[in-house]
Amino acid sequence: MKKLMTILASCCIATSVLASEAELETVKVGNDVQTLARGADALMTNCHSCHSLKYIKYSDLVAMGVDKSKVDAWRGDQPMSAALLAQMPEDAAIQSFGKAPPDLSLMAKARDGGVNYVYSYLVGYYVSPEGVTGNHYYPPTKMPDILGISTAAGETQRSEIHNTARDIVSFMSWAADPHAQERIRLGYYVIAYLIVLTTLLYLVKKRVWSKLK
Amino acid sequence: MKTKIINWIDKRFPLTSFVEHDLTGYPTPRNLSYWWNFGFLAGFVLVLQVATGIFLAMHYKADVQMSFDSIQHIMRDVNYGWLLRYMHAMGASAFFFVIFVHMARTLYYGSYRAPRELLWWTGQGLLLLLMATAFMGYLLPWGQMSFWGATVITNLFRATPFIGDQVVVWLRGDYTVGDATLTRFFSLHYLFPFIIIGAVVVHLVALHTVKSSNPSGIDLAAKDNIPFHPYFTIKDLYGLGLFLILYSVFVFFIPDSLIEPANNIPANPMMTPNHIVPEWYFLPFYAILRSVPSLVGGVVAMAVSVIIFAFMPYLDRSRIPGGARYRPIYRLQFYLFLADMLVLGYVGYVPPTSQTIVIGQVATLCYFASFLVIPFISRMEERWLVKRGLPPAVMSLMESESQQKSKNGGKQ
Incomplete structure (x- = not known):
């Protein structure tokens, strides 16, 4: 028993050590059409030149609620059914940054910390005293500080950048799981149905078993 | 008319005596607690996994170039494909959860004791089959964790005396985990559930020979046994309802909670994840x-x-x-x-x-x-x-x- 207590105690210590290592900023993603459309806009402006979203088609954006004229402007002469491939060819990106920029379709789910990680990363740039730009959350990053948080002057600009980052992350969260809202809506119905069904089954069970007494 | 048909069948197939022996007349201890529900639940999850798996296989492509994309195709384009996939992925966890509780109950109440050794051992065989099936199924999405998990585990067979290296190559079909591994794992992942179904039948035959143990550990007198149907069919159904509520919470609200984030990155043999x-x-x-x-x-x-x-x-x-x-x-x-x-x-x-x-x-x-x-x-x-x-x-x-x-x- 004593041995067990020691083990459990050391487990608790280990957990607290791990928890202090990565302190991500938390973000509450929006899933209303306005936020998602703003996020799509910001992503197309800031990220899409280098990053692809290969599992998202232009038609998906229209179906989600982005203005069709905007989508038409983004896709140019590509068909509606085309995937959102990066504007920059991969070879050119590797030449400029040293590695291919990752696809963003699943990014909101593909890192420990999920959306919080992506959000923290986007607003995690800083300029060191030596004048070098770095990132707190992913130091080896090759991506420039695209939203300009490290050089932002004043609180208004900083909070604007935070809002943009939140919009982008919200959009990426939608892109990673476009059926999430439908899933949750359906979930309430399914569970409500199951609760009614289980209650009825319980009553039948009670009735059947009452014959035994 | 009904009795005529049943008589006709009974002359050719022991339908009535089967139902009598294994359902309406099968003696079950009346003091079984809800811990005895989990065997039925395991059977239910098995059916659920087979059913969702068959439909997933209609849209899945076992090819290193295509499998990751085909999962995303299922998640995004196939009608209710996301539901099928999450039910199957959460179903695997549900299966192990149910089996672990089932085993824990056996250990707690000493249900493995004579004369139920064979029942316990067939259950052990089922656990091994389940583990093998789950392990092979995990490779199929071809994410980073799929690839590196399969690499680490197949590599363990290097420990086989004398022919370790050959065994590893034989399992993988290649020197590294690759297309040959993926296709054979897919094939076997489809085969094994049917072997499991066969083994479940053996498990049930053993159960119906020695009958259920019960919380008192004492073989009960005939008056303390009640027929399985209707008493335990309804009790199992009520338990199933409770189980499905918990399962649905996972499937509909937190389906990614048990999926490693790294498995949303396509397999990359050149890059090892931080920790596997x-x-x-x-x-x-x-x-x-x-x-x-x-x-x-x-x-x-x-x-x-x-x-x-x-x-x-x-x-x-x-x-x-x-x-x-x-x-x-x-x-x-x-x-x-x-x-x-x-x-x-x-x-x-x-x-x-x-x-x-x-x-x-x-x-x-x-x-x-x-x-x-x-x-x-x-x-x-x-x-x-x-x-x-x-x-x-x-x-x-x-x-x-x-x-x-x-x-x-x-x-x-």
Whole structure:
């Protein structure tokens, strides 16, 4: 028993050590059409030149609620059914940054910390005293500080950048799981149905078993 | 008309006697608690996995170039494909959860005792088949964790004496995990559930021969047995409702909670993830594997840690029936063992540090020790409890069992 207590105690210590290592900023993603459309806009402006979203088609954006004229402007002469491939060819990106920029379709789910990680990363740039730009959350990053948080002057600009980052992350969260809202809506119905069904089954069970007494 | 048809069938197939023997007349102890619901639940989850799996296979492509994309195709484009996939992925976890509870109940109440050894062993075989199926299924999404998990685990077969390297290549179909591995894992992942169904039939035949154990551990008099149908069909259905509510919470609200983030990155043989973790249901065994410094030792320890359950009918030498119910020391041991499993699971999950390695090694020792001390403790506990006094029903059962044994012993 004593041995067990020691083990459990050391487990608790280990957990607290791990928890202090990565302190991500938390973000509450929006899933209303306005936020998602703003996020799509910001992503197309800031990220899409280098990053692809290969599992998202232009038609998906229209179906989600982005203005069709905007989508038409983004896709140019590509068909509606085309995937959102990066504007920059991969070879050119590797030449400029040293590695291919990752696809963003699943990014909101593909890192420990999920959306919080992506959000923290986007607003995690800083300029060191030596004048070098770095990132707190992913130091080896090759991506420039695209939203300009490290050089932002004043609180208004900083909070604007935070809002943009939140919009982008919200959009990426939608892109990673476009059926999430439908899933949750359906979930309430399914569970409500199951609760009614289980209650009825319980009553039948009670009735059947009452014959035994 | 109805009786005519049934008579016609009964002359050619034992339908009525089957229903009578295994359902409407199958004697079941009336004192079974809800812990006895989990066998039925396991059967239900098996059907669920087969059903969702068949539909997933209609849209899935087993090809290193296409499988990751085909999962996204299922998640985004196939009608309710996301539902099928999440039900299947969560179903795997549900399966292990249900099986672990089922096993824990068997251990707690001593249901593995004579005459139910074969029932317990067929269950052990089912566990191994389930583990193999789950492991192969995990490769199919072809994410980073799929690839590296399969690489690490197939690599363990290097520990086979003399022909280790050949065995690894034979399993993978290539020198590394690749297209050949993916296609064969897909094929076998489709085959194994049907072998499991066959093994479940054997498990049930064994069950219906020796009948269910019950919380008292005493074989009940005929008046305490009630027919399976309708009493336990309705009880199982009610339990199923409760289970489905919990399962739906996972499927609809937190379906990504048990999927490693790294598995949303396509497999990349050139880039190892920061740390490779198996699915939660393998964590305790994975921790045992990592706790032994040598490869061969680790593999042997891991294999033994799974197989050792089969020896329970011989390790437990107490003649007191009912498992932990009448045995306070065995009960304490049972809970300590569960706690040890949780510690091992935690150690298997976190990246190894010098601290967790030591914890893992201590927990591994505790794991094996808790089996190896059972023969001695169970005997000592029995002497102590008999001296202290046991319920008369238990005492008389012990006496009749020992008489039976000496009679049979003479025959052998």
